[in-house]
Amino acid sequence: MILKFLDLNKQTKNIKKKIINSIKKNIDSSSFIGGKDLDKFEEEFKIYLKVNFCLGVANGTDALEIAIKALGLKKKSEIIVPSNSWISTAEAVINNNCKLKFVDVDDTHNICINDLKKKISKKTEAIIVVHLYGNPANMKEILKLKKKYNLKIIEDCAQAHGAEINMKKISTFGDIGTFSFFPSKNLGCYGDGGCIVTNNKKYYNLMKKIANHGGLKKNSHLIQGRNSRLDNIQAGILRIKLKELDKWIKYRKYQAQIYYDCLSNIDQISFVKKMKNTESSNHLMVIRTPSRDKLRSYLKRNGIYTGIHYPYALPQAKVFKNKHLSYCKNMNSIKFSKQIISLPIGEHLNISQIKHICYKIKKFFNA
Ligand SMILES: Cc1ncc(COP(=O)(O)O)c(C=O)c1O
Structure with missing residues (x-):
């Protein structure tokens, strides 16, 4: 699959x-x-x-x-x-x-x-x-x-x-x-x-x-x-798409909740914290783990494709020629960029497929 x-x-x-x-x-x-x-x-x-x-x-x-x-x-x-x-x-x-x-x-x-x-x-x-x-x-x-x-x-x-x-x-x-x-x-x-x-x-x-x-x-x-x-x-x-937007967001919210319910008790995984009284549009389903690269390769070997948003923090972009690095070098964003992985989310995946992704992630962590 x-x-x-x-x-x-x-x-x-x-x-x-x-x-x-x-x-x-x-x-x-x-x-x-x-x-x-x-x-x-x-x-x-x-x-x-x-x-x-x-x-x-x-x-x-x-x-x-x-x-x-x-x-x-x-x-x-x-x-x-x-x-x-x-x-x-x-x-x-x-x-x-x-x-x-x-x-x-x-x-x-x-x-x-x-x-x-x-x-x-x-x-x-x-x-x-x-x-x-x-x-x-x-x-x-x-x-x-x-x-x-x-x-x-x-x-x-x-x-x-x-x-x-x-x-x-x-x-x-x-x-x-x-x-x-x-x-x-x-x-x-x-x-x-x-x-x-x-x-x-x-x-x-x-x-x-x-x-x-x-x-x-x-x-x-x-x-x-x-x-x-x-x-x-x-x-x-x-x-035409605007008429569907709220339905699509609701479905993403449901998918995100499944990820949370299945994976939040795995010690090596951190979820992105959400502010109180907010409703996310759940555009990207990002988690952090120190074993990001290994997890990503394992998921790919199992037919599950992921993303990274983003592979480096903005102050590290070559265009800025290290100009900002002196005051940015200890930033969370730099640390996070090595740990984040975006899991698949969206209308193209049904609920059993999201559960299958969770099952594989759990298996990877022996959880
Ligand atoms: C946070 C953010 N700002 C701006 C843009 C730029 O949008 P566009 O690609 O339509 O120029 C994007 C696109 O990915 C984005 O994610």
Whole structure:
């Protein structure tokens, strides 16, 4: 039996007809850039999140870059980023000519509030909070720090569509929220896609201009902009998938609970800690174990495919040329990167398959 880490074919099976009809409709009406599906998706995602404004863009990295630009920070302003995330979170800061500062993560694998308190300086202007693996970060404490130091907050929600804190959707706590619709995300399209959400009209209007060559109308280029669009075909696909999202998250939650129930009493395994009063979107099922590499090879030999998110912490990325290592060398994120393994989760796996994975893991640990 081969159990893949990800298999989108199975996710698509029940909605394939609707998706093909939607693509056909947009081809027949030549609605490719802009169009009804884009307008409707932005409206529907706004309603889903309970947020005032939503702007479709080309991908989650653009979403971050445009969001930072809209904050209107001075050149070389310092922006804090958690030391464990996908590269885009840090890349977006340097692509905006801002100064990057890494803060460690704690056992939630999200930004560590204690380290954050130590690292905030007079130069800090903004924090990008990542809700990694779909688990909400500690927004309560982050919002206290925002107020105290007058900081801007961007929420990177690329892995956390539908996640909640106290029944309020993440992306609506800070100044601006960003999403990726990369195909493997809980809400993914069939190519690249992303969006930016905010309750602030000024930011929305500015971001709309930035993403559209600096203006809102054709041949109007009022500010320095770029081209970053969510196309109408992708928006049509996302509209169909958005209707399934809560059901998919519920199923992932069930799968995650089975992993927890079966594996949490194994001494050599640690689970990622979740904050109270939060609902994870369970995008990734990450555990830690000192025997990560051996476990991974054993599972592969048994037809079970896993991932690592991520194999090294961001300060270790070659692009930063060791610039951050002096203050990051003892970080949890570096230790965790050698121990984390992402187990398969998602609609492509039935419950007996999840139990089979647990059985194999237990066997590996003689548990
Ligand atoms: C946390 C995080 N931020 C940003 C991104 C970037 O999204 P995209 O690949 O759509 O540019 C990703 C994508 O994997 C991500 O996981």
